[in-house]
Amino acid sequence: EAGVVQSPRYKIIEKKQPVAFWCNPISGHNTLYWYLQNLGQGPELLIRYENEEAVDDSQLPKDRFSAERLKGVDSTLKIQPAELGDSAVYLCASSSALSNIQYFGAGTRLSVL
Amino acid sequence: GQQVMQIPQYQHVQEGEDFTTYCNSSTTLSNIQWYKQRPGGHPVFLIQLVKSGEVKKQKRLTFQFGEAKKNSSLHITATQTTDVGTYFCAGPRSGTYKYIFGTGTRLKVLA
Numbered sequence: 001e002a003g004v005v006q007s008p009r010y011k012i013i014e015k016k017q018p019v020a021f022w023c024n025p026i027s028g029h030n031t032l033y034w035y036l037q038n039l040g041q042g043p044e045l046l047i048r049y050e051n052e053e054a055v056d057d058s059q060l061p062k063d064r065f066s067a068e069r070l071k072g073v074d075s076t077l078k079i080q081p082a083e084l085g086d087s088a089v090y091l092c093a094s095s096s097a098l099s100n101i102q103y104f105g106a107g108t109r110l111s112v113l
Numbered sequence: 114g115q116q117v118m119q120i121p122q123y124q125h126v127q128e129g130e131d132f133t134t135y136c137n138s139s140t141t142l143s144n145i146q147w148y149k150q151r152p153g154g155h156p157v158f159l160i161q162l163v164k165s166g167e168v169k170k171q172k173r174l175t176f177q178f179g180e181a182k183k184n185s186s187l188h189i190t191a192t193q194t195t196d197v198g199t200y201f202c203a204g205p206r207s208g209t210y211k212y213i214f215g216t217g218t219r220l221k222v223l224a
Contacts, residue, residue: 031210040217040219041216041217042117042201042203042214042215042216042217043156043201043214044214045211045212048210048211056209056210056211091155091156093156100144100146100161100205100210100212101146101158101161102146102156102158102212103158104155104156104157105155106154106155107155
């Protein structure tokens with residue numbers, strides 16, 4: 001069974017440019033999470049989806065960040081416009097309805113120049 | 114707000130020595146999870162503890178959940194180079210499924 005798939009693995013952009021990250025969770029997992037991880041720190045939750053509904057987006061900077069999970073499967077996280085401080089690893093995770101164990105993808109490392 | 118702190122921040126040990134990391138929450142937790150993140154990798158789930166005072170073992174790893182359910186520890190016996198990485202604890206914010214990750218303990222094992 002495939003794990004959580006994220007793309008791209010790396011992204012380098014100039015500030016003020018838009019960027020998007022994609023996540024395909026483990027098949028059958030209805031809960032999807034987007035985390036931000038700065039170097040040397042633990043993951044910080046940006047948004048959590050239950051199926052297609054965003055049930056916790058209190059930590060998402062809504063002025064520049066947006067996310068969607070239209071069919072309750074894949075998800076996209078977008079930043080527009082990107083700022084220097086957005087440089088970090090963006091992790092996607094998923095869990096099933098039967099367990100709160102989170103399975104993480106490999107992440108997207110974003111560098112904003 | 115709720116905070117989850119871990120100590121130490123870094124630990125260097127000689128291969129074969131033991132290692133312990135401690136996790137402390139500012140609030141009572143319904144459960145606690147531990148994850149390992151290898152350098153350049155992503156967090157991988159290790160274990161979940163639910164009961165007060167619970168102790169679980171996985172080979173050389175021993176996990177404990179405090180009686181007050183506000184702290185936890187991970188102990189590794191006779192470390193190996195494969196144990197290198199950052200160990201995170203994570204606990205849910207009260208009444209939610211939002212997990213707050215600890216600050217992590219970065220373990221380096223010297224051969």
